[in-house]
Amino acid sequence: MSELFDPGFLSRIQKLVLSMGITVSGSMSGNRKSRSKGMSVEFSDFREYTEGDDFRRIDWNAYGRFEKLFVKLFMEEKEAPVSIFLDTSSSMNWGMPNKSYSSRRLAAALSFMALSNYDRLSLYCITDCNASSLVSLRGTHAFHSILNLLENVKYDGTTDIKKGIENSSIKANRGITIIISDFFSTGSVMDTIKYLKYYKQDVYICHTLSPQELSPDLNSGCRVVDCETGRYKDLVVSKELLKAYGKALKYFVEKMESDCFSQSASYVLFDTSFDVEQIIKKVVGA
Amino acid sequence: MSFYSPLAFIMGFTIPAVILLYMLKQRFEETSVSSIYLWQQALNNIEANAPWQKLKRSLLMLLQITAMLLFIMALANPYIRGLSTKTSNLIIAIDTSMSMQAADTKPSRFHEAKKRAASIVSNMKPGSKVTLVAMGANNTVYESLNTDKNSLQDKINSLEVTNAAGNIEEAAALLSSLSGQFPNTKTYVIGDTPLETALDGYEFINVGNNGDNYALVHQAHVFTPDGITALTRLGSFSSQDSRLNVSLYVDGQIFDSQRVQTGPGEFVNIYWDNIPQYASLLECRLESTDSLNTDNIIYDVITRSYDKKAVLVTDRNIFLEKAFSLVKGLKLYKSSYEDVPLLSGYDLYVYDGMVPEKLPDGNVIILNPHRNDLFGIIGKVKHPGLYKPEHELFKHIKEFPFTIGTASVLDVPSWGEEMLNSDKGAIIFGGIHENRRIIVFGFDVHDSNIVLKPAFPILISDIAGWLLPDRVLDLDRAYPHQAVELNLNPVTSKAYVYSPSGVKTQIAPPFPSGAFEKTYETGVYKLVQEAEGVLAENYFTVNCPQAESDLKLKLYKTNDEVSNTSHTPDGSEGMPLINILLWTALPILLIEWWVYSNAV
Numbered sequence: 001m002s003e004l005f006d007p008g009f010l011s012r013i014q015k016l017v018l019s020m021g022i023t024v025s026g027s028m029s030g031n032r033k034s035r036s037k038g039m040s041v042e043f044s045d046f047r048e049y050t051e052g053d054d055f056r057r058i059d060w061n062a063y064g065r066f067e068k069l070f071v072k073l074f075m076e077e078k079e080a081p082v083s084i085f086l087d088t089s090s091s092m093n094w095g096m097p098n099k100s101y102s103s104r105r106l107a108a109a110l111s112f113m114a115l116s117n118y119d120r121l122s123l124y125c126i127t128d129c130n131a132s133s134l135v136s137l138r139g140t141h142a143f144h145s146i147l148n149l150l151e152n153v154k155y156d157g158t159t160d161i162k163k164g165i166e167n168s169s170i171k172a173n174r175g176i177t178i179i180i181s182d183f184f185s186t187g188s189v190m191d192t193i194k195y196l197k198y199y200k201q202d203v204y205i206c207h208t209l210s211p212q213e214l215s216p217d218l219n220s221g222c223r224v225v226d227c228e229t230g231r232y233k234d235l236v237v238s239k240e241l242l243k244a245y246g247k248a249l250k251y252f253v254e255k256m257e258s259d260c261f262s263q264s265a266s267y268v269l270f271d272t273s274f275d276v277e278q279i280i281k282k283v284v285g286a
Numbered sequence: 287m288s289f290y291s292p293l294a295f296i297m298g299f300t301i302p303a304v305i306l307l308y309m310l311k312q313r314f315e316e317t318s319v320s321s322i323y324l325w326q327q328a329l330n331n332i333e334a335n336a337p338w339q340k341l342k343r344s345l346l347m348l349l350q351i352t353a354m355l356l357f358i359m360a361l362a363n364p365y366i367r368g369l370s371t372k373t374s375n376l377i378i379a380i381d382t383s384m385s386m387q388a389a390d391t392k393p394s395r396f397h398e399a400k401k402r403a404a405s406i407v408s409n410m411k412p413g414s415k416v417t418l419v420a421m422g423a424n425n426t427v428y429e430s431l432n433t434d435k436n437s438l439q440d441k442i443n444s445l446e447v448t449n450a451a452g453n454i455e456e457a458a459a460l461l462s463s464l465s466g467q468f469p470n471t472k473t474y475v476i477g478d479t480p481l482e483t484a485l486d487g488y489e490f491i492n493v494g495n496n497g498d499n500y501a502l503v504h505q506a507h508v509f510t511p512d513g514i515t516a517l518t519r520l521g522s523f524s525s526q527d528s529r530l531n532v533s534l535y536v537d538g539q540i541f542d543s544q545r546v547q548t549g550p551g552e553f554v555n556i557y558w559d560n561i562p563q564y565a566s567l568l569e570c571r572l573e574s575t576d577s578l579n580t581d582n583i584i585y586d587v588i589t590r591s592y593d594k595k596a597v598l599v600t601d602r603n604i605f606l607e608k609a610f611s612l613v614k615g616l617k618l619y620k621s622s623y624e625d626v627p628l629l630s631g632y633d634l635y636v637y638d639g640m641v642p643e644k645l646p647d648g649n650v651i652i653l654n655p656h657r658n659d660l661f662g663i664i665g666k667v668k669h670p671g672l673y674k675p676e677h678e679l680f681k682h683i684k685e686f687p688f689t690i691g692t693a694s695v696l697d698v699p700s701w702g703e704e705m706l707n708s709d710k711g712a713i714i715f716g717g718i719h720e721n722r723r724i725i726v727f728g729f730d731v732h733d734s735n736i737v738l739k740p741a742f743p744i745l746i747s748d749i750a751g752w753l754l755p756d757r758v759l760d761l762d763r764a765y766p767h768q769a770v771e772l773n774l775n776p777v778t779s780k781a782y783v784y785s786p787s788g789v790k791t792q793i794a795p796p797f798p799s800g801a802f803e804k805t806y807e808t809g810v811y812k813l814v815q816e817a818e819g820v821l822a823e824n825y826f827t828v829n830c831p832q833a834e835s836d837l838k839l840k841l842y843k844t845n846d847e848v849s850n851t852s853h854t855p856d857g858s859e860g861m862p863l864i865n866i867l868l869w870t871a872l873p874i875l876l877i878e879w880w881v882y883s884n885a886v
Contacts, residue, residue: 228320
């Protein structure tokens with residue numbers, strides 16, 4: 001077990017349940033309510049008997065009352081395809097606490113919860129230069145693979161999230177997609193959400209920002225260099241500039257939030273100074 | 287304080303460069319951030335992305351500029367004049383010429399020159415001997431080898447500027463002579479015109495300041511049927527186009543005014559027509575002020591010639607009679623030898639073949655004289671070999687050589703000068719004796735072919751002009767401090783001159799009067815001649831010298847001269863300040879480094 005994922009952390013997340021209140025479709029049975037009617041004990045609906053139906057599922061009480069044959073339908077529980085996209089560009093390896101640390105813990109926690117709930121998990125570490133992924137994992141025994149991937153991931157280059165998602169193996173099945181990123185990236189977030197919605201995904205946006213990004217503390221004069229592109233800006237830090245930065249940040253967050261809202265996606269601002277458990281509760285509660 | 291290398295101040299252009307660098311955005315410490323996206327948005331919001339920023343007060347910048355100024359000053363190699371350790375003999379020459387009146391240096395160049403001279407004296411090493419020279423038309427040693435500072439200060443203060451033109455060549459010769467007397471002599475020339483030749487230890491201190499000036503440089507008149515037409519010549523010694531008002535005053539009353547357009551370095555002729563015939567004094571004024579106001583006024587006296595009377599005493603000389611009758615403004619009378627004692631009241635007496643026992647009351651020509659008491663006759667010669675005459679009166683005869691049959695060789699008296707010489711001696715002489723102008727011909731014109739020459743009537747006319755001057759002053763123009771010869775009447779017993787400010791100076795007796803030297807002021811001088819109780823008044827003018835009106839020409843010349851002649855590499859004439867400047871710059875640089883390191 002590494003420093004990134006200590007035993008205490010893992011035991012805490014085991015207690016959390018990923019309950020997203022959606023139904024999924026698929027062939028493998030799981031812990032999710034499905035639109036398919038199957039063999040579970042949970043009653044779903046009635047319908048008239050048609051030729052070929054299983055006699056055992058005829059509700060004779062209903063026949064007694066209505067003199068018509070009705071068949072009982074039960075909810076079939078199925079697995080949910082959960083896809084987690086973790087931005088591993090250079091900008092995510094920045095801040096104190098480091099965004100890479102917090103975001104990987106969040107990804108690990110969400111992965112563990114998905115595997116614990118018998119969901120089919122895919123984890124994608126997306127970057128333009130060094131992408132890696134694990135797809136279609138089931139069961140908690142696969143969690144060590146997740147940890148292994150997250151511990152060895154390299155943060156480098158820039159990220160086009162939409163492109164990264166397009167290159168993934170997402171199918172047109174209902175599922176859950178979680179994107180963990182600072183969204184200082186190329187590609188429109190709106191287009192990304194639309195793309196995922198097209199593939200019938202419930203989208204969760206974990207907008208990861210460090211305290212230094214939320215409230216910068218710079219010297220009176222400095223040259224800020226973009227760690228991804230190397231581009232820079234000379235700043236004479238003043239109250240006016242900090243105020244303008246705060247205004248730009250607020251607009252950035254609010255724009256993300258409104259884009260998500262308009263596409264029925266969930267948005268969570270992930271301040272890396274907060275505990276991951278708190279964020280997970282926010283995600284689950286979202 | 288002076289500078290050995292003033293060209294180093296060209297480096298002053300680096301100061302704005304430093305300020306410019308501070309106006310450029312400063313170099314910032316690099317800080318890595320996840321993204322500059324939000325900063326870019328923030329900068330766009332406050333529009334602070336311009337390449338220049340408002341110049342802020344910066345201690346670093348001030349320290350850097352101070353250090354740079356000190357380095358530039360050090361490059362200019364300054365020294366404090368007068369704090370000498372070696373020089374013990376000083377010559378201070380102050381220009382007193384008219385251009386020193388210019389007010390382009392406040393309050394005037396001359397005032398500034400005296401101030402500089404006083405400063406040198408007050409700073410000089412105790413025991414230094416100072417020779418004070420006033421440079422002007424006459425370069426005079428005002429004080430010699432004086433060691434008393436107070437006395438020297440008084441002498442400097444008592445110096446006065448003149449209206450005269452400077453004589454820089456003579457000044458150079460005088461200063462060279464003075465400085466050569468003692469080794470290690472430092473010569474300061476304080477003025478607006480440097481010496482043309484460099485002396486050892488010479489330093490020129492310029493007090494000029496490139497002033498614009500306009501001057502009235504010439505005034506003349508001619509008589510016309512409609513009256514008098516005057517000409518005024520206006521000179522522009524300015525670097526710009528100007529429109530100037532020029533007024534003419536006739537006998538003290540304004541007559542006319544004209545607006546004149548001039549360009550840089552131009553001379554403009556202004557004509558004034560229909561001036562009344564009775565006018566006697568023209569005064570032209572430039573109705574504006576410039577750097578030098580003295581030359582903004584010019585005077586012209588209108589003199590009228592009246593018919594003169596001449597008497598020809600001769601046995602018979604048709605050539606002389608014809609020649610004199612052709613002289614304009616001269617009425618000729620003829621007389622015989624017998625009537626000589628009775629003759630009086632003529633302006634000119636022509637004695638042909640005789641010499642009067644007593645000089646008449648007018649000017650005299652004597653031809654073919656016999657022995658007499660007035661001058662001596664050495665002897666008679668035949669066919670003398672005539673030398674080419676050099677005298678001004680014979681300028682037209684030069685081209686018409688003539689011969690003489692028999693001539694008397696004349697013994698030229700002390701008051702006369704030879705006008706025509708031969709291998710045997712003087713044949714013609716002239717001069718002023720007992721206030722009379724006298725010319726003596728040692729031959730009979732009948733015994734010479736001179737009378738057949740076309741130049742003979744011209745010679746007679748020129749002689750008559752010299753013998754009967756129309757003006758009291760022979761010169762066309764007289765300038766301040768110029769000694770002028772005044773033409774007194776033959777019968778004048780007493781003569782004196784009133785200056786424009788009314789100062790009276792007696793010039794005769796004794797006779798001959800000699801030159802009048804007190805032409806210190808510009809303006810109209812009055813000559814009063816007294817003869818047998820009757821006073822006769824004549825006027826002449828003294829105007830500003832044109833050479834002094836050009837304030838710029840000398841200034842440009844000055845800069846070259848200063849750089850060429852005043853440099854003394856070992857700095858022995860003043861206390862060098864270069865080390866002080868460099869040692870001052872060092873702690874400033876250290877402070878600058880400390881401020882930079884500690885980000886104060």
